[in-house]
Amino acid sequence: xxxxxxxMPAFLLLQPATLADAQKLLEQQGLDAWILAGGxxxxxxxxxxxxxxxxxxxxxxxxxxxxVRSTSDGIEIGAMTTLTELASHPIVQQKYHLLAExxxxxxxxxxxxxxxxxxxxxxxxxxxxxxxGWPCYRAGGNICYADTPDGRNREHAILHAERCVAVNPSDTxxxxxxxxxxxxxxxxxxxxxxxxxxxxxxxxxDITRLNIxxxxxxxxxxxxxxxxxxAQFYFEKIRDxxxxxxxxxxxxxxxxxxxxxxxxxxxxxxxxxxxxxxLPSVERAxxxxxxxxxxxxxxxxxxxxxxxxxxxxxxxxxLMRNLVKRAIAGGQEATWTSYSGQ
Amino acid sequence: MDILQWAVDPWGHSVPIHIAWFLIQVAFASAVxxxxxxxxxxxxxxxxxxxxxxxxxxxxxxxxxxxPRHSRVARAxxxxxxxSMLTLLFTAFLPKVGVEFPWVTxxxxxxxxxxxxxxxxxxxxxxxxxxxxxxxxxxxxxxxxRRLRRFFGQAVPAPRRFAKYPLExxxxxxxxxxxxxxxxxxxxxxxxxxxxxxxxxxxxxxxxAAWGWMYVLHGLAGVGLIALVMIHVYFGLRPExxxxxxxxxxGWMSRDFVLKEHDPARWVVTxxxxxxxxxxxxxxxxx
Amino acid sequence: xRKLMFVGLVVLVAFSLLEAxxxxxxxxxxxxxxxxxxxxPRDIAPPVVITGNGINYHGGPVLMESFGxxxxxxESRIPTQNIVYEPTYGKLISRxxxxxxxxxxxxxxxxxxxxxxxxxxPGNPVGxxxxxxxxxxxxSAAVLCAIQNAIGNRCVxxxxxxxxxxxxxxxxxxxxxxxxxxxx
Numbered sequence: 173x174x175x176x177x178x179x180m181p182a183f184l185l186l187q188p189a190t191l192a193d194a195q196k197l198l199e200q201q202g203l204d205a206w207i208l209a210g211g212x213x214x215x216x217x218x219x220x221x222x223x224x225x226x227x228x229x230x231x232x233x234x235x236x237x238x239x240v241r242s243t244s245d246g247i248e249i250g251a252m253t254t255l256t257e258l259a260s261h262p263i264v265q266q267k268y269h270l271l272a273e274x275x276x277x278x279x280x281x282x283x284x285x286x287x288x289x290x291x292x293x294x295x296x297x298x299x300x301x302x303x304x305g306w307p308c309y310r311a312g313g314n315i316c317y318a319d320t321p322d323g324r325n326r327e328h329a330i331l332h333a334e335r336c337v338a339v340n341p342s343d344t345x346x347x348x349x350x351x352x353x354x355x356x357x358x359x360x361x362x363x364x365x366x367x368x369x370x371x372x373x374x375x376x377x378d379i380t381r382l383n384i385x386x387x388x389x390x391x392x393x394x395x396x397x398x399x400x401x402x403a404q405f406y407f408e409k410i411r412d413x414x415x416x417x418x419x420x421x422x423x424x425x426x427x428x429x430x431x432x433x434x435x436x437x438x439x440x441x442x443x444x445x446x447x448x449x450x451l452p453s454v455e456r457a458x459x460x461x462x463x464x465x466x467x468x469x470x471x472x473x474x475x476x477x478x479x480x481x482x483x484x485x486x487x488x489x490x491l492m493r494n495l496v497k498r499a500i501a502g503g504q505e506a507t508w509t510s511y512s513g514q
Numbered sequence: 515m516d517i518l519q520w521a522v523d524p525w526g527h528s529v530p531i532h533i534a535w536f537l538i539q540v541a542f543a544s545a546v547x548x549x550x551x552x553x554x555x556x557x558x559x560x561x562x563x564x565x566x567x568x569x570x571x572x573x574x575x576x577x578x579x580x581x582p583r584h585s586r587v588a589r590a591x592x593x594x595x596x597x598s599m600l601t602l603l604f605t606a607f608l609p610k611v612g613v614e615f616p617w618v619t620x621x622x623x624x625x626x627x628x629x630x631x632x633x634x635x636x637x638x639x640x641x642x643x644x645x646x647x648x649x650x651x652x653x654x655x656x657x658x659x660r661r662l663r664r665f666f667g668q669a670v671p672a673p674r675r676f677a678k679y680p681l682e683x684x685x686x687x688x689x690x691x692x693x694x695x696x697x698x699x700x701x702x703x704x705x706x707x708x709x710x711x712x713x714x715x716x717x718x719x720x721x722x723a724a725w726g727w728m729y730v731l732h733g734l735a736g737v738g739l740i741a742l743v744m745i746h747v748y749f750g751l752r753p754e755x756x757x758x759x760x761x762x763x764x765g766w767m768s769r770d771f772v773l774k775e776h777d778p779a780r781w782v783v784t785x786x787x788x789x790x791x792x793x794x795x796x797x798x799x800x801x
Numbered sequence: 802x803r804k805l806m807f808v809g810l811v812v813l814v815a816f817s818l819l820e821a822x823x824x825x826x827x828x829x830x831x832x833x834x835x836x837x838x839x840x841x842p843r844d845i846a847p848p849v850v851i852t853g854n855g856i857n858y859h860g861g862p863v864l865m866e867s868f869g870x871x872x873x874x875x876e877s878r879i880p881t882q883n884i885v886y887e888p889t890y891g892k893l894i895s896r897x898x899x900x901x902x903x904x905x906x907x908x909x910x911x912x913x914x915x916x917x918x919x920x921x922x923p924g925n926p927v928g929x930x931x932x933x934x935x936x937x938x939x940x941s942a943a944v945l946c947a948i949q950n951a952i953g954n955r956c957v958x959x960x961x962x963x964x965x966x967x968x969x970x971x972x973x974x975x976x977x978x979x980x981x982x983x984x985x
Contacts, residue, residue: 216897280905298899300885300894300895300896300900301887301894303896303897303900304524304892304894304896305522306523306524307521307522307523307529307531311521312519312521312531313521313531314531314532314707314725314726314729315707315717315722315725316717317524317887317889319717320717320718320889322887322888322889323887323889324885324887324894326965334616334618335618335708376616376618377614377615377616378609378614412880412881412902412961412963413881413902413904413905413907413908414905414907414908415905415906415907415908416899416905417899417902418899484969486969487964487965487968487969491965524887524890524892525890525892718889
């Protein structure tokens, strides 16, 4: 029987107006539910008929999930806030410019107008074997097609690859980790606040998902504390095309200086593993050191320790080394700061 | 409700990929049901065991107070194999029921230990111990039929006492051979799918369908082992079997227990000059 | 390096169109040298040249600019456009546009230059040559040959050509056999 990969399957579209309604619907529908935020990830799955949920819960009407608001300690961003709104918000631009840069680096302007921050951090892997519906580990099967001698794995992982070598494709995720963000989840057992780092799950823990969300859970907002507001930020995304492309590698860092020495730093990279990687060893190593190319190179070499290249992605190792160096050594080392790097 | 999980391979063919995970709960529930039924039967329905035949007094006198049953090597094998088996079961099935942790490396390391210990056991039991002790013989079958007929109230002679291993033990060992060898053979081949220290990884060693059936067999044997191990541990903890369990820890069994259930003519525990039937084996039969 | 590929490409233009659009008397292009040996009837009407009132429709340069830009646009596929087959299964895995990676507007140079080579094509009776997409074929090949010439002729390159693939080819130094499939 032919396997059809065209035309969305029929589903029940539910459009709640409040968060409480959304949670109730999630509880009712159980495993049959699919949460729709901006739809940029969901529609790919649905159009290919790789996912056939019985019910799709569209959150676009839930106003309380949208918007950026100031809190007593930083800001809180509703999970349904679009990336355009986030990148152009005055507070984000003034104090948390790292996130604005990261959000602006995502995809294309049209996509950013529709895509949400919650969706961007929760998006699924873009490994083309997985997306083609092949029964790999991530899809519940028992092989990784990319991690083979001939597998086309140019964009796949170099670190922490436990059976699955797909990467997390989010640009805002490393920025949020660098800003020490907290993710607020609404679960059946109530509200749960976890650090950005804990939101992401590697294949050694669960090979079928990239984040901690279980059926019935909802990411409602992201809180950014004022700890790193106004710090020295660095964001760089490397991709093949100048726009509308997932990262080959990206780096985000927030640093405070005392004089010319690095007081403290939070740095994270993405698209090198199935989860965004914070680099605590680098953070410890550079604290107290001068902000120079030498420190940057030391940090870069430290960052890539343990990296295992696949057949076609060994370029990611020098690339990661250089990006970490640039993040540490700062703007004067980088001839460009945007995502159009080469 | 299919016991297998199917998927579509890149060429559009339907292939199996693994067992349906609800079989874990099925195996667990079946084992628990067996435990409950057995415990209830023994507590409320079973009468005193009756045996036919007696042991000659000079043989009785020659039986030592502590009868050697399992040598140190045999005991070591059993506990190493048990530890690796429990590690394998927990690393395999806990993640499937929601307890998430990095399990793959631990699983194949424990699998390697199990494979090595089982290979050792096959060689050791075949050449250094009494190879035939674990296999059912004609006496066992005749006695089994006698017990069954007595259970249904027929008037037949009582069964004879056991040799070294009761028929239930032999049956359990047979089941373990089937499940254990399946899981080991498929497991060793499945190690080609991951990075190990033994050989280079080759995930395309077999076709997708062949790998699929291998994973299915591995899974079926694995869930079978859940039930088998649970039942085995249950019997090990039962009060009337405790002397047997202790013999696997300390290596010996008391003379009273031996005389109660075992026939020294079939399981020779005396020096050969007292009991000439088994010749030189004698006390060496303490395996 | 990418900019080098785009900017300064020589675009092969239809000689005949230029000739036909010339304000000189419209003439038929006759085959010179090797040709198909076709006789050109003298009574084929030349393309219309609108003159009069001092207004000359110089469609030539405008057309050339757009065709030149088109050729550059098509050649800008060289670095990013993926058509990738999985070698073990022989299936196409770059199924969607974001995997195929056609160049975007931001991948094209702001300034593009074109040149007209006024050499008629001897292979047809009017000396016409293709423009736009057609010009991209030879141009892409020329670019690849140029890169290969620069890094060493043993390093065989196939599109897409990105910095990491050039580095890979250099590292392999001809040692890795090139499979007859487009690789990622």
